[in-house]
Amino acid sequence: MKVAALKVRDSKDNICYISEAFLEEDRGIVGDLSKRQEYGQVSILGSEFREIIDDEKMEGLCSFGFDENITIEDLDTKDINIGQRLVIGDTVHEIICIGRRCAKDCKLIQLEGKCKLFMNVVFTKIIKGGVVKVDDKVISLR
Template sequence: MTTHVVSINISRKKGITKEPIKYATLKENWGIIGDAHAGNWHRQVSMLSEESIDKMRKYGYELKYGDFAENITVKNGDIFKLPIGTKVKIGDTLLEITQIGKECHTSCAISQTIGKCVMPLEGIFLKVLKGGEIKVGDKVIFYTDDLVKEVI
């Protein structure tokens, strides 16, 4: 089963959910142009799988892409099981996983409503190694080394 992008999401300021867009430009060592979380740090881009979101939908809430503040939502992949350092190719871009999960310093809207949130456990964070454009529908390939080796 091929992993692919089902949504690209950005927000103009921090602390709010992200809104879906059809395509985005990734800038090397920065992140997604126009996203408030972009910058010269190790969490330039966030990613979450639709399967992780579905775990939260089981609580009876209607959740949209971007509600967990993820930049890229993918389908068909347990991405949180990949090791740090895994390369991620989307279109002409190349990213690298730098962190899996994160500590929630303040409760997000999802956690306040449902009482728990999947992003701190199953969200992944990446830095942009090679920029370019990505769009909804793009295939996502994960590599464990510099060789072309798909792991999901």
């Protein structure tokens, strides 16, 4: 696994792609103004699923407004557990949430009963801060 992309939300609510990020212990990405405290400090999504979202133009409410902080190649959330740790660049993350509640008025929820997007997103807490760069290796600690 490796980091495919890094993103932050700026003061104007724009998503900005960055080549490296500084992650602060117990806080998240420095300069990211996303409101994620309910779920975790950093959001992670597999690159394969990001491609599905972008290519298929999923019609869920959240898929239009959701952008993960870290996109990881070859991430399979079926192999991830709460409490598991990931080493990403210089940082250590602890998985604190897998998936996310969806809006009841979302078309996907009404039609299918579930949203594929939020079964594939992972939220973490920063255990050890440091720098993460695009192309950094991701190591799963079990």
